[in-house]
Amino acid sequence: xxxxxxxxxxxxxxxGKKLTVTCSQNMNHEYMSWYRQDPxxxxxxxxxxxxxxxxxxxxxxxxxxxxxxxxxNFPLILESPSPNQTSLYxxxxxxxxxxxxxxxxxxxxxxx
Amino acid sequence: xxxxxxxxxxxxxxxxxxxxxxxxxxISGNEYVYWYRQIHSQGPQYIIHGLKNNETNEMASLIIxxxxxxxxxxxxxxxxxxxxxYYCIVKYTGTASxxxxxxxxxxxxxx
Numbered sequence: 087x088x089x090x091x092x093x094x095x096x097x098x099x100x101x102g103k104k105l106t107v108t109c110s111q112n113m114n115h116e117y118m119s120w121y122r123q124d125p126x127x128x129x130x131x132x133x134x135x136x137x138x139x140x141x142x143x144x145x146x147x148x149x150x151x152x153x154x155x156x157x158x159n160f161p162l163i164l165e166s167p168s169p170n171q172t173s174l175y176x177x178x179x180x181x182x183x184x185x186x187x188x189x190x191x192x193x194x195x196x197x198x
Numbered sequence: 199x200x201x202x203x204x205x206x207x208x209x210x211x212x213x214x215x216x217x218x219x220x221x222x223x224x225i226s227g228n229e230y231v232y233w234y235r236q237i238h239s240q241g242p243q244y245i246i247h248g249l250k251n252n253e254t255n256e257m258a259s260l261i262i263x264x265x266x267x268x269x270x271x272x273x274x275x276x277x278x279x280x281x282x283x284y285y286c287i288v289k290y291t292g293t294a295s296x297x298x299x300x301x302x303x304x305x306x307x308x309x
Contacts, residue, residue, distance in 0.1 A: 090241070119296065129242070129299040144296065176241050178297075185232050185289045185297060189241030 088113045090190035092177050098196045099167055107162045107193050109177030116182045118160040119144070120152065122173040123192075129176065135160055136182060167197040199298060200225040200288040207304040210280075216273040218303050220286030223267040229290045231262060233271045234299070235282040242285070242299070245271065276307045 090111045099105055111118065119134040121144075131144030135154040149171055151163040160179075164171060174194050180187040203221040210216040222231065232247040246253055246260045248269070253260045259272040273280055285302040 128301060129297070131296050134296065174239060178241075185230070185287070186244045186247065187242075187297060189243070191241050192239060194239075 088188065090177055090179055090188050092175075092190040092193050094193060095191060096194050098198065100198050101168055102166050105164050105167060105195075107164075107175060107177075107195070109160045109162065109190060110158050111160075111177075111179040111188065112158065113179060113188065114157065115179040115188075116157070117184070117187075118154065118177065118179045119187075120150070120160070120162050121176045121178065122146065123176065124173050132162070132175075167195075169197050171195065172197050199290070200229055202286045202288055202300060204284070204286055204300065204303045206301065207306070209306050209308060210273075210276045212277055212307050212309055213275055216276040216280065216305055216307070218271040218273075218284050218286075218305065219268065220271070221268045222286070222288045225266050225288050226290070227266075229288045231260065231266075231269050232287040232289060232297075233258070233260065234285045234287065234297070235280075236285070236302075237279075237282040242297075245284075276305075278307050278309070281305060281307045 093108045116137045120132040121129045123129045130146045133152040135141045177190040178187040200222045233245040234242045236242045248260045262269045283302040283304050285299050
């Protein structure tokens with residue numbers, strides 16, 4: 087089954103404790119992206135990757151890092167999480183240039 | 199990307215057709231209309247897209263006016279599971295794939 091998986095689905099952590107949210111897709115998509123969703127602000131893109139070893143900032147990249155060492159994986163790294171990063175995070179993938187994107191189930195992160 | 203305007207909310211009785219409008223009066227000739235939906239905090243789900251011809255798939259139909267300034271997403275027989283926020287997005291198909299979600303239309307399907 088074609089899918090995007092994210093782990094963990096729920097996470098409660100404390101300020102400053104480094105964490106990684108994993109994202110994996112099984113559709114051989116070149117393009118992957120991370121979004122965050124906050125009430126009243128909609129979905130905003132954090133980082134994206136056009137292919138392996140190619141990443142770029144989205145609209146709200148501050149406080150986040152990403153890497154793309156393999157085509158199927160695109161982890162989101164919060165080196166020093168802060169409470170304003172409490173949000174619902176989605177990973178998405180697609181073929182390059184396509185807007186028919188597949189989204190993961192979401193990761194609800196709470197930073198205390 | 200062209201700006202889109204959608205009503206904030208709509209109701210539909212189960213079993214009836216849900217017609218969700220979208221205005222995109224500034225759309226350019228090479229921009230597509232995409233529809234996504236998000237069911238309560240789940241990941242957005244692609245529904246359908248089109249350029250100028252009407253499109254139909256197993257989920258919905260997309261009707262685009264001849265001048266392309268507006269479109270309607272039709273769910274022919276809405277069920278309770280169709281209750282969601284529906285997003286209309288206009289994009290030029292190019293190398294960058296970022297989706298910009300607006301506020302969408304909250305569709306409530308009722309018994």
